[in-house]
Amino acid sequence: xxxxxxxxxxxxxxxxxxxxxxxxxxxxxxxxxxxxxxxxxxxxxxxxxxxxxxxxxxxxxxxxxxxxxxxxxxxxxxxxxxx
Amino acid sequence: xxxxxxxxxxxxxxxxxxxxxxxxxxxxxxxxxxxxxxxxxxxxxxxxxxxxxxxxxxxxxxxxxxxxxxxxxxxxxxxxxxxxxxxxxxxxxxxxxxxxxxxxxxxxxxxxxxxxxxxxxxxxxxxxxxxxxxxxxxxxxxxxxxxxxxxxxxxx
Numbered sequence: 001x002x003x004x005x006x007x008x009x010x011x012x013x014x015x016x017x018x019x020x021x022x023x024x025x026x027x028x029x030x031x032x033x034x035x036x037x038x039x040x041x042x043x044x045x046x047x048x049x050x051x052x053x054x055x056x057x058x059x060x061x062x063x064x065x066x067x068x069x070x071x072x073x074x075x076x077x078x079x080x081x082x083x
Numbered sequence: 084x085x086x087x088x089x090x091x092x093x094x095x096x097x098x099x100x101x102x103x104x105x106x107x108x109x110x111x112x113x114x115x116x117x118x119x120x121x122x123x124x125x126x127x128x129x130x131x132x133x134x135x136x137x138x139x140x141x142x143x144x145x146x147x148x149x150x151x152x153x154x155x156x157x158x159x160x161x162x163x164x165x166x167x168x169x170x171x172x173x174x175x176x177x178x179x180x181x182x183x184x185x186x187x188x189x190x191x192x193x194x195x196x197x198x199x200x201x202x203x204x205x206x207x208x209x210x211x212x213x214x215x216x217x218x219x220x221x222x223x224x225x226x227x228x229x230x231x232x233x234x235x236x237x238x239x
Contacts, residue, residue, distance in 0.1 A: 007138055007210035008222045059143035061206065075140060075208075079225030082137065082168065082209025083121055083180055083200055 001068070003036070005046070006077035009053065012046035022068075029055045030064035032074065047076075054079060086156055087163045090148050092139060094171040096178055106163045106185040113162050117192040118183045119200055125175035132213045136220075137170045137179070140208035144168070151202045155184075158198070159191040166199060168209065198236050205233040 004017040026035045030050070037047035047053060055062055056075040068074060089105075091097075099120055106116045126132045152164050163185035173179055182199045186192040203209075211223040 004140070006140055006208065007212070056140070056143055056208070059140075059146045061147075075143065077140070077208065078210060078222065080205060080208055081211045081223045081225050082139070082207045083204035083229075 001071055002073045004073060004075045006075065008078055009046045009076050013042050027067055028064060029062055029066045029068060032068055052079060086161055088152055089165040090145060090152065091167045092144055093169060097167045097181055099181055102165050102167065102181060102183050106183055112187065113185045114187045115189040115192040116183065116185045117196045118181065119196050120178060121180035123173045123175050123177050123179055132215055134172050134174045134214045136172050136212045136214055138210045139170045143208050147207050151199055155195045155199055159186065159195045161186050161191060161195055201233040201236060204229045
């Protein structure tokens with residue numbers, strides 16, 4: 001699945017998007033955050049405080065308990081500061 | 084009748100007067116037009132910035148704003164809605180965002196404009212980075228008072 005990152009999450013990881021193949025036991029958005037955080041120092045830094053990370057599946061906000069099955073694009077980003 | 088809705092995300096500046104005038108062009112049913120302009124401050128408390136850089140999530144930003152405009156149309160008897168949000172580098176004094184709402188009477192236009200701004204600040208996928216002299220930059224933290232402002236629209 002395609003994963004995209006924005007703002008300081010993107011900067012800490014050092015890339016704007018990538019394709020990942022998490023194992024089957026990674027079922028929810030929260031699971032995916034935990035799995036990504038284990039991929040190396042840059043990921044651990046980006047996801048060091050999971051409760052502040054916001055997520056979207058296919059352009060709609062989702063809470064961490066949301067299943068990721070069938071998602072085309074999952075986004076991770078900090079709380080929004082537009083307007 | 085379909086209510087005219089304009090949603091634009093753009094790097095370029097916009098003409099606020101032109102957007103307000105467009106709300107009433109060729110029609111006589113509008114009795115109230117409310118506009119809100121968000122403008123880039125030069126910093127706060129003596130901490131000057133060179134510019135803001137606004138990052139956004141293309142595709143989702145349009146979709147999310149569209150969902151909130153739909154909700155506003157369902158909640159208030161509006162006759163027109165325009166939302167324009169800029170992205171990229173924006174210097175102090177420049178426009179960031181514009182919301183224009185039109186209705187027959189003022190209350191709907193006032194309330195809908197405030198509702199849309201409260202949701203734009205907390206739900207639309209935009210992030211502000213403050214850029215300072217000497218290459219120093221930091222991402223703006225989300226403000227708790229913005230979350231509280233958005234939350235009051237879900238109480239009833």
